[in-house]
Amino acid sequence: MKIAIKTYGCTANTADTETITGILTTNGHQITTEHDADIIIFNTCAVKGPTENRIINAIKQTPKTKKTIIIGCLPKINLERLNRETQVNAIAGPSIGEQITKIITQITNNKKSINLQPTKKPPITLPKINTNPIISILPINLGCLGSCTYCAVVIARGKLQSYTIPEITQRLKNDLTTTNTKEFWITSQDTAAYGRDIGTNLAELLHTIGKTEGHFKTRIGMMTPNMIQDIQPELINAYKNPKIFKFLHLPIQSGDDQILKKMHRQYTTNEYKKLLTTFKTTFPNLTIATDIIVGFPGETKQAFENTLQILKEIKPDITNVSKFFARPKTLAANMTENKIPPEEIKHRSSTAAKLAKQLSFEKNLEWKNWKGKILIDEKGKINDTWIGRNFAYKPIVIKSKQNLLGKTLNVQITKITETYLIAENKHHQP
Secondary structure, eight states, X not given: OEEEEEEOSOHHHHHHHHHHHHHXXXXXXXXXXXXXXXXXXXXXXXXXXXXXXXXXXXXHTSOTTSEEEEEESHHHHOHHXXXXXXXXXXXXXXXXXXXXXXXXXXHHTTOOEEEOOOOOOOOTTSOOOOSSTTEEEEEOEESBSOOOTTOOHHHHHOBOEEOOHHHHHHHHHHHHHHSOOOEEEEEOSOGGGTTTTTTOOHHHHHHHHHTSOSSOEEEEOOOOHHHHTTTHHHHHHHHTSTTBOSEEEOOOBOSOHHHHHHXXXXXXXXXXXHHHHHHHHHOTTXXXXXXXXXXXXXXXXXXXXXXXXXXXXXXXXXXXXXXXXXOTTSGGGGOOTTOOOHHHHHHHHHHHHXXXXXXXXXXXXXXXXXXXXXXXXXXXXSTTEEEEEOTTOOEEEEEOSSXXXXXXXXXXXXXXXXXXXXXXXXXEEO
């Protein structure tokens, strides 16, 4: 069959799509464009209301001549709306692995397929095709240990199911020998929760990855702050390995302790700042990414000001600002008192986004005239541009008519913008 896959949401969803693509290709199916496809697979996200709306609209616009399969988090989170507003041929949850071949067979025989059983992690050894030829996304677990009141993902992906360290490192070694992988993205709903269900932890995994032979870099995905507290010394030690990007994605979500409590975030602002200070003491050039939610029920003007203040204190390189959206089946959806009006949420979002850009620019200024090596891991959006990453995973744009993907370059930063750095190439290494 000719099959197109549309992917929404997080890196874990992209990893699921890469596995599905590998399985389908291995089974003789052809991955193609939406226009040419017989079947369209929507690998969905339901973290935010606008994303859900966009997905529903895309499904509605699919020609009736094409069969549609909806997988991912949305069916687990808002099946009612899918059933009410769309007509599809098959529905399943996230990380379905080899189930996809059974679904294709069923709908090809004009049978509707619905499977929303609790998600079990698929074997990590399944075939996959990388979206980016030099980046391999490596899921280390499914699910998490969180109980955040605003989050619907735990409903979709369930409680923690970790792969073993030997399973993960074997996958990593296979990718190094069978593909052109130069960069690994360690991903999950919460990388800091990794291994707690099987008697290990993230620090032990990173130590093992760091000792693996080969020329590659590793980016560690989002960590929940409280999950770092008992492993921080070992984690910092693991981060010292040059194969680990000095990049830390540590969401604060709010700078107000009362709101953090309502969110069921298991840390205080002071505990967060202490964690960050300890990392920054060891790695002064650490790139910090954080997330905030504005307009959570009960967020007073002072609570919002507290969030802005903590951003000014921690000075993140990247701040992902999200407006609060009540998601189905979450505790926050039932917090009807002290709801923030949409106009105020919009105002707070734009205020926070403006501050985030300013802080990002200030952090980028610290890299002016920096010289060093970068790994080119992405084609730029503008012609003849390439994006590379240095040891701290800073995005650095360089111009070249050559294909530089996967090359290591010696560069010097010449210009600063709010979101990236611009450099000149000195000379490149193979």
